[in-house]
Amino acid sequence: MADVASGPGVFAQVRLVAGLRWRILRNLMRTRNSRWDIFGLVWAAIFASAFVIGLCWLLWWGAYFSVSTGQYAWLLLIFWGIFLFWQAFPLLIAGFGAPFEFRTLLRFPLRFSTFYIIGLAYGLADFAAVCGTCWLISIAVGVSMARLSLLLPVALVIVMFIWMNITLERLLSSWMERLLARRRTRELLFGLFILLSVSAQFIRPAIIHYSEGVHGSIQLQRLISYLSPFPPSLAGSAIIAAGEGHPLQFLSSVGGIFIYIAVLSAFLWHRFAAQYRGEELSETSAPARAAVNATSIPSERKSDPLGFLSPPVAAILTKEFKYLVRNGFVLISLLMPPLLVLLFSSQFAGKHPSVTHTRITSDTFFPGMMGYLILMLMTPAYNCFAYESKGIRNYYTAPIRFRDVLLAKNLMYSVILIFEIAISMTLLSIRIGLPSTPVFAATLLALVFAVTGQFAIADWVSLSFPRKLEYGSMHGQRGSGVSIWIAFGVQILLGGICTVILLAGRWTQNPWLPAEAFAALAAASLAGYFAALDALSRVAEKKREVLIETLSK
């Protein structure tokens, strides 16, 4: 019989879990194999602290100002802002944090009530929760400093609002976790998320279109009235009612928040109960046998479309293509560039631009749009081994030189770029027309220069600062900090060079000057790229242990 007479209490268990989370974070920082990564992390911490503290100060001042001047309506907006951040941010960054599933604690002898409390407490450790709590405390301080008599009501509202937010956030996360447990759903949802993010940018043009002639403050009042039954409005209304001396209204608002807490808690209790009973979320460990008979698969065609390439390069290119079409998220994300072209062309160019008053000519818009596409599409090239996982060993055990691997990967990116740019160009030509021939030629040559110029650097970064990404998963999708900084720097540098050359054509009034300059630069970068491949192969040999170890984790 086990020696454990009674388990530790709830608070002891919560403390243990908090300690566990802290150790996970600490060990994550210890295992970083690059000083540059720590440098990036320190910078991120500084930015995050400045963000939180800055907003704390701003919200304290906002709350103080709104209460002392009697303009309580601002409080509603502040509560809505915090609420949206608290709920949306954890979902947005779900893939970037250290993966820790508190459900793994189920192996220990926990009572369900303890499991539920730990689940809630776990929600308090999120970045969004820490931010939200700090900001709400700042508001409470601001309101209380403006009117000390509001200290108790505001404290009650803040505590209930925090409770409601944690419960809702845990509920949403729990549902997301369930939905994302299956690969296909995960990939589709991730793709859907990207599409929604892009679509959100159409909201402003739509609002502008449908609310012409209506003043902004009236629009805001209308919006607030529609949102009044929701928790942030209730929290704001409660403080307003307290400030204006309406106890019944205060109680009804607080009661409204309490009902939300009760309903959400009931849902969360139900979700956690399912987890506690041992809900299986993982991928099918033994999927049903495929009904397809081996003989029913059409035999491969005899002709080899990649016959002009060496067998290893063709093999890697084929493998990269298969990986692309099976990664639903990446595949759907390829829809983004054409969508962005449509969006920006409606905002800045065309007959009726929604953002600018004067339309931008296609001679300016076209190169700018292409530059933006390159900025977006080239970023994955800076971590081109991200999805290799343990398969990276194949490149080292096979009798090939690593230059073939890099060449194949860069070829794949080139094919994607050509495909995306061709679609975008077609859309642009329909929406706003193509630019003049010199600008068109200069842009195409600039693309060759910018892409090949980046490939060699991106390959070096991929070899030197590899970071494994989980295929089709939201977890662990954070790239290496230093690779992001380098990618950003290189793209700014190349963008700057291209802009100066394009402007030089205007200053000298020689329309073909940029095309000539870019032709020379493209030739030089192509030559440089092929010359660099052997050197990069040597880097790959030197870095093989780090590469294999990092990607095989």
Next chain:
Amino acid sequence: MSEPAILTENLTRTFGALTAVDAINLSVTAGQFFGFLGPNGAGKSTTIKMLTGLLAPTAGRVRLLGLDFAADPVAVKRQIGVVPEGMGLFERLTGTEYLNFVGRMYGLDRETSKRRSDELLHFMQLDDRPKSVIADYSHGMQKKLALAAAVIHGPRILFLDEPFEGVDALAAGALKSLLARMTERGVTIFLTSHVLEIVERLCSHVAIIHKGRLVAQGSLDELRAGVSSDDSTPRSLEQIFLSIVGQGGATRSQLEELSWLT
């Protein structure tokens, strides 16, 4: 006399202050089924990684089939097949696609690669799930696929790191037959395994590494002769192994410390 299929000279690998492999000199004759044994953390996987080009030695030399690995790694890799620790599969490809990929990486033409892939998948009994990606395979199926990939180009030396781990008895029997037939045809097999019974049954020669140093090397008979015995009963490989690397299990005093458990 022809040069050994596998020859290492003072092969050493250090990780900071830790010497994982300490100047080992291995010699494996062509066509041998060679077992490489050692306790956990002894340096087996580090050695096999250095022999297959996955890890650079800190010092020493590796010669495979008379070729210096460092001087011409591509030529050496053409001659060897590897089932590495952790298998190293591309999990988002199907079994057929992966074998085709590996075949092409070793320079086989498309038709040969396709034909051999089909034959190997059939032999390994993996051909009934042509559309399943490797991520959906069981551990044993992945192991069989890794082995298929290691032999698709007809290697002259095969390095196998725990090849039978997780493989069912039926498939293991077929694999053992395949490997035995390969050695008959002159293929050298270098195998590491923790299951000493398998090594004893399959291997003609064995080396034992302990704390990074090679502590024994030779045929099973030679090893048996080298270990003193109180009676005339032939010693099993497990007994030889335990007598060479030290303590055979926990001592009574150690067990007494766990009296609350036992």
